[in-house]
Amino acid sequence: MDGEISVISIEAVRELSRARHQPLTEVEVMALEQGIVPQRYLRNIGTIGTEGQIRLLRSHVAVVGAGGLGGTIIELLARQGVGHITIIDDDHFAEQNLNRQLLCTEGNIGRYKARVAAARVRRINSAVRVTVHTERLTVDNASRLLRGAGVVLDGLDNLLSRLAVEKACRELKIPFVHGSIAGFCGQLMTVYPEDPGLQAIYSATSPPETGIETRLGNPATTPAIIAALEVQEAIKIITGIGEPVRNRLLIFDLLTGEVHSINIGR
């Protein structure tokens, strides 16, 4: 018991999982359905409730890119208790990633980002199912890689791939949470299949491949802030609590602390 709430420990969940031959997440869901909260999620319940936690545990989120945005996104999804995370990234960690990419350490330079991220998820939350793709997402394979996910989060570093992801999400009829950064600036928008989305913001015929981040760089804080907001969008979409940022592009100026909202496609 924690106050008035009945709780169950990680070890007890594991024992039940072994005894009943059930996945850890199923045991956690069963406990929550009986009003018993896995202790690891105790601090989630005040905001999303047991029903919200059950929805998260039963959800499948795909993260495209496991670098600056993606690394923090994956970390937060695992801690929040998303049941299944698909990680897509064909890149390897390099020294210039150390300033901002949460999962990059001196010891894993040269390793696949997606594999390092999967190992991190397993260390944080062994109940989470992880699917890893170390191939590059393209227009041709996007639908195949993203199929089955209920939400897709943007950890990408170029607009062409983002447009490919958005197109695939429209075809699969799933929401896409867009985030991108440059210097001390970031932007965020959630795109449902029927929304104008990135298609309205960027020219479909000649989108710029990169933005000013190629010249300004990306410091440590910007990806962490935008990544956290992307995860918050996923939580809202999955639990039904709150209003996702749809049909509005939020622009964050981290030097002034100002946030601007632009109505999109209207």
Add this chain to the structure above:
Amino acid sequence: MAKVTVRLYSLWQMYAGTETARLEADSLAEALNEIEDMFGAKLREGMKAKGIVLDGKIEEFSLVLLNGTNIKQVPDTALKDGDTIHIMPPLAGG
């Protein structure tokens, strides 16, 4: 002539020294010319101070939206009173 609001964001706001401007123009092309006259040099100078050289006019190195849609998708649109042109640096990093 349509009365149009111009809004600048993040770095462009800083270098332009203002977040908003008003202008009168009949066409998008005319408005963009006026915007270039007002802010083009300031934006290029701001970035040059960081050692970054921007080529071309504002619409070539910025993301420019007319009422929330990329101007490349509405190139020949006649402007009307109350239209808003949003101008910002393109952010694509992750």
